[in-house]
Amino acid sequence: MKLKDWLMIAFWTLVIAAGIAFIVFYFKSILTADVAPVVHGLWEKEPSSFWRWTPSGAVAVASTTYRCGLCGRGTAVKSNYCPNCGAMMDGNADG
16 A cells, blocks of 8 residues: 555544544533432322202212322322422332
């Protein structure tokens, strides 16, 4: 091989190495997400009742409400997450 061929090989090797170094630098400079740890909780059932007025008089209506085991907020809808503290309601205490 001639000297010119070796110089071209060396040039392109440096270009590729610089490109790889740039990519590595770029990925190291990307900021990570600022996230909170996942908190697990459990819905606690609470029986509740209320009076519904009808033309024939008052009727007691029984229903079930749920209370977050961590923050204590009550809700009528049993969802996957507490709307107040954001705890995942799967009952898993380990995480």
